[in-house]
Amino acid sequence: MPVLDPGRAKLVRPDTAGKPEGRPTRRALIAAPLLAAPLSVLPSLTARFPGAVAETQGLGALAAACGIVFGTTLTRGQVEESPEMRRIVEADAGMVVPGLELKWAGHRPSPEGFDFRDADVMVRFAEEQRKALRGHALVWHEALPPWFAGAPTDAAGMRALLERHIRTVAGRYAGRMHSWDVVNEPVEPWYRRPDGLRDTPFLRALGPGYIDLAFRLAHEADPAARLVLNEYGLEMPTEDNAARRAAVLALLRGMRARGVPVHALGIQAHLSAANARSFDPSVLRNFIRDVAALGLEVYVTELDVTDRGLPPEIPARDAAVARCYRAFLDAVLAETAVRVVVVWGISDRYTWMNDSPNARREDGLPVRAHPYDQDFRPKPAWHAMADAFRAAPPR
Numbered sequence: 001m002p003v004l005d006p007g008r009a010k011l012v013r014p015d016t017a018g019k020p021e022g023r024p025t026r027r028a029l030i031a032a033p034l035l036a037a038p039l040s041v042l043p044s045l046t047a048r049f050p051g052a053v054a055e056t057q058g059l060g061a062l063a064a065a066c067g068i069v070f071g072t073t074l075t076r077g078q079v080e081e082s083p084e085m086r087r088i089v090e091a092d093a094g095m096v097v098p099g100l101e102l103k104w105a106g107h108r109p110s111p112e113g114f115d116f117r118d119a120d121v122m123v124r125f126a127e128e129q130r131k132a133l134r135g136h137a138l139v140w141h142e143a144l145p146p147w148f149a150g151a152p153t154d155a156a157g158m159r160a161l162l163e164r165h166i167r168t169v170a171g172r173y174a175g176r177m178h179s180w181d182v183v184n185e186p187v188e189p190w191y192r193r194p195d196g197l198r199d200t201p202f203l204r205a206l207g208p209g210y211i212d213l214a215f216r217l218a219h220e221a222d223p224a225a226r227l228v229l230n231e232y233g234l235e236m237p238t239e240d241n242a243a244r245r246a247a248v249l250a251l252l253r254g255m256r257a258r259g260v261p262v263h264a265l266g267i268q269a270h271l272s273a274a275n276a277r278s279f280d281p282s283v284l285r286n287f288i289r290d291v292a293a294l295g296l297e298v299y300v301t302e303l304d305v306t307d308r309g310l311p312p313e314i315p316a317r318d319a320a321v322a323r324c325y326r327a328f329l330d331a332v333l334a335e336t337a338v339r340v341v342v343v344w345g346i347s348d349r350y351t352w353m354n355d356s357p358n359a360r361r362e363d364g365l366p367v368r369a370h371p372y373d374q375d376f377r378p379k380p381a382w383h384a385m386a387d388a389f390r391a392a393p394p395r
Contacts, residue, residue: 059371060094062386063341067395068333069132069178071095072346073302076118079125084376088346092371095132095178097301097342098122102135102169103143111147111161114168123173134342135177136301137184137230138166139214141200151201158205163217170221179226179340181266181301182218183211187231187251189243196247211251212260219261229255230266230301234287235328237280245287256294265291266301267332270344270359273317273324274309281331292337299340300332304351305381306359306369317368322380329388336395347372 063070071093078085089096100106101119109115126133139162152158170180188198197203202210211229218227229252233244248265255262267288288298305324307317332338345351353359353367361367366374371382 058092059382059385059389060092062389064094066333066389066392067336067339068389068392069094069340070389071097071132071134071340071342073097073099073136073342073344074122074125075099075350076101076121078350079121082349085347085350088372088376089131090129092346093131095134095340095342096122096126096129097134097136099136103137103140104148104165105143105145107169108145108147108165110145111151116172119173123176127176132178133173133176134301134340135170135173135180135225137181138169138218139182139202139210140184141198141202142185148201153201153205155206158202158210159213162202162206162210162214166214166217167221170218170225174222175224177222177225179228179264179299180218180222181230182215182227182262184230185232186211186229187244187247189240189247196243196250212255212258215255215260215262226263226297227261228264228266228299228301229262230268232268232270232302234267235269235271235284236278237283249287249290252291252294252296256296262296264297264299264339266299268302268344269300269304269328269332270302271305271324271328272309273305273307273320276320276324276327279324279327279331281327281334284331285335288332288335288337292335296337297339298332298335298337299342300338301340301342302344303328303341304344304353304369306353307367308353308359308361312363312365314368318380321368322384325381326384326388329385330391333388333392336393339395343371345370347376348374349376 060070072089072095074085074089074096075098098119101122107115107119123133151161170177186198186200187196189196191197191199193199195208197208206213215227218225229248231244231248233241234248235241252262252265291298303325305321307321310317310320329341348366348368348370349372351367351369353369359367368379371379371385373379
């Protein structure tokens with residue numbers, strides 16, 4: 001189940017800008033110091049957000065029964081054009097994650113201005129549906145507006161830009177967000193830095209301290225929100241994933257030692273059914289335990305499964321994808337530090353994968369990657385997820 005490349009700016013357009021030469025595209029989408037409290041004293045997520053418990057036995061209700069908040073990414077376009085998507089979200093999701101609207105490119109039309117119209121629509125929709133909200137993402141080296149190419153490169157200028165952005169965005173929705181991905185994908189061992197950090201405009205201008213700064217600013221702007229470090233490539237027993245796990249753990253340990261207000265690690269979990277046999281649950285579970293030992297929660301933030309490399313027959317594909325979902329969820333849900341599971345797309349009608357060179361099928365057939373098919377009917381993947389939540393121990 002190796003990591004793949006989910007779409008970034010519009011969920012359809014690949015973007016290789018800023019990538020190290022010779023490395024595969026990561027993805028192209030279309031977002032006072034305080035030690036995190038121990039897990040034993042954290043408030044129940046489902047108690048804080050009663051809308052996370054659905055009235056029907058959808059995935060949200062099944063997850064809530066074991067203390068998990070289940071959600072999905074969603075965009076304004078999907079909300080406004082698809083009654084079926086609204087129905088699915090109402091029935092199945094306890095949480096909504098705006099897929100575009102809270103990234104820099106979604107609300108920063110100029111260095112001086114903010115445009116929150118799309119984001120406000122998503123926030124109102126979630127609140128009307130009594131769903132918890134996650135913000136994605138305050139700091140990320142991708143999904144930046146075109147003007148960012150001319151952003152300050154000196155420390156003072158970049159710090160001022162970052163401070164204004166986080167205080168404005170997180171402050172606007174203070175008290176309304178369950179959690180924020182404060183820094184997204186800060187680790188990349190390929191760069192061979194001793195600290196394992198990714199070379200980004202924020203790192204070049206501010207050094208490694210930009211991560212601590214972002215978390216402190218987010219906590220000042222919204223003290224109630226859970227603050228998350230979000231990363232990909234943490235699931236598999238490969239050399240690359242092992243290096244990323246080690247770098248993430250070192251980063252989190254340092255943040256905790258410095259009193260940085262980090263509350264959870266987000267594991268993205270973009271998986272491949274064709275390579276599911278190489279998945280080793282013990283590797284991932286041990287890593288989750290190491291994170292939990294720091295007093296942190298763990299969130300699965302972008303779960304999906306591509307069927308690239310599988311035979312064309314739909315029954316075989318659907319069965320393999322369902323097995324992949326079940327194996328992964330059985331592993332992570334066995335660890336009670338895992339408190340949130342979010343799918344990065346709930347219906348095949350709206351998927352980034354068909355337009356990603358690293359995730360779409362080589363035979364040109366539409367992918368069948370998500371719990372619902374293109375006609376909004378539940379697939380074996382839905383039932384596999386439901387069974388995994390039913391079998392999970394209580395938090």
